[in-house]
Amino acid sequence: SYELTQPPSVSVSPGQTASITCSGDKLGDKYASWYQQRPGQSPLLVIYQDNKRPSGIPERFSGSNSGNTATLTISGTQAMDEADFYCQAWDSRTVVFGGGTKLTVL
Amino acid sequence: EVQLLESGGGLVQPGGSLRVSCAASGFTFSTYAMSWVRQAPGKGLEWVSGVSGSGSTSYYVDSVKGRFTISRDNSKNTLYLQMNSLRAEDTAVYYCAKWWRGDLVPGYFDYWGQGTLLTVSS
Numbered sequence: 001s002y003e004l005t006q007p008p009s010v011s012v013s014p015g016q017t018a019s020i021t022c023s024g025d026k027l028g029d030k031y032a033s034w035y036q037q038r039p040g041q042s043p044l045l046v047i048y049q050d051n052k053r054p055s056g057i058p059e060r061f062s063g064s065n066s067g068n069t070a071t072l073t074i075s076g077t078q079a080m081d082e083a084d085f086y087c088q089a090w091d092s093r094t095v096v097f098g099g100g101t102k103l104t105v106l
Numbered sequence: 107e108v109q110l111l112e113s114g115g116g117l118v119q120p121g122g123s124l125r126v127s128c129a130a131s132g133f134t135f136s137t138y139a140m141s142w143v144r145q146a147p148g149k150g151l152e153w154v155s156g157v158s159g160s161g162s163t164s165y166y167v168d169s170v171k172g173r174f175t176i177s178r179d180n181s182k183n184t185l186y187l188q189m190n191s192l193r194a195e196d197t198a199v200y201y202c203a204k205w206w207r208g209d210l211v212p213g214y215f216d217y218w219g220q221g222t223l224l225t226v227s228s
Contacts, residue, residue, distance in 0.1 A: 001168070033214035035151070042201060042218040043143075043151065054216065086151050090212035093165045095141065095153035 002091035004098035011104045012077045020101045022070040022087030030089045032070035034063060037100075038083045046085075047072060079105050108132040108217045110202045115222030122192050126222055128185040128202030136160070136180035139205035141215065142187045144198035154200070155187065159208035170196075192226045199223050 004024045012018035022032060032050050035043040045054050047063035050070065060075045070089075074081055082105045087098040114126035128140070141156035155176040157164040164176050175188040185202055200222050203215040 031212050031214070035215075037151075042220055043203075043215075044218070045214060045216055048206070048214040048216070084150075088151075088214065093210065094167060095143075095156065097143075097151040097153060100150040 001094070002089070002096050004087055004089060004096055006085075006087060006098040006101045008099070009102045009104065011106060012074075014079060014105055015076055018074040018077045018081070018103055018105075020072045020074075020085050020087075020103065022072070022098045023068055024070075024089060024096075025068060027068050027070055027089060028066045030065075030091065032063065032065045033088045034061075034070075034072045035086045035088065036081075036083045037086065043086065074103075077103075077105055081105060108204065110204065110217060110219030112200065112202050112219045112222035115200065115224045117225045117227065118192050119228050120193060120226055122226070123188070123190045124192065124224060125186055125188045126200055126224070128219055130183045130185065130202075130204070133204070135178075135183040137208045139208055139210050140178060140185045141203050141205060142176060142185075143201045143203050143215070143218075144196075145201065145221070146195075146198040149198075152198075156205065156210050157185070158210050163210055165210060189224070192224075194226050197224060197226045 034047040037043045050065040051063045111129045142154040155166045157176045173191045202219040204217040206213040
């Protein structure tokens with residue numbers, strides 16, 4: 001079965017840029033999406049189709065996908081961005097999630 | 107405004123059964139595929155099953171095949187997940203999530219419910 005691999009944790013200082021990676025075999029040939037989940041809340045779509053932002057998602061969130069790696073980039077990270085982030089793709093009639101990355105803003 | 111409201115979670119003994127529901131509003135339910143995604147305590151997201159807008163096509167993760175059945179009633183704008191032969195490892199918050207289009211093709215979830223907790227324990 002298809003697997004997506006994320007680093008368990010990423011730390012960033014306020015105002016700096018955070019990058020969260022998601023790796024999978026030929027992931028660049030698929031569409032990658034990203035979800036933010038704050039503690040006690042449901043997931044929220046922040047990036048879809050590799051690099052598109054849903055309405056209401058701040059411009060500081062951006063995405064890219066090439067080769068075997070998709071990347072979520074948060075520019076000018078704010079304290080409110082502290083959350084778990086999950087990448088997601090579709091493979092062989094199934095939805096696949098990465099294991100999640102805890103973003104700490106300190 | 108899109109709203110997804112899950113219900114039906116609870117405490118079930120191993121080997122037991124339960125049906126959870128998701129009441130949808132704010133969009134034309136029958137024209138969108140829907141899925142169930144679960145999250146075990148302190149763990150990540152796991153997709154469980156998806157069903158097309160018409161209800162004619164459904165897919166499952168291997169670990170629930172033969173035990174879980176996804177269905178929908180488009181006249182009631184409601185999604186269901188019938189869970190049988192439950193195991194301790196099925197313990198999780200079960201989220202209802204709306205797919206971006208009506209058929210189960212590559213894509214993403216654009217809306218999520220608040221989840222309902224299933225605990226499988228004796």
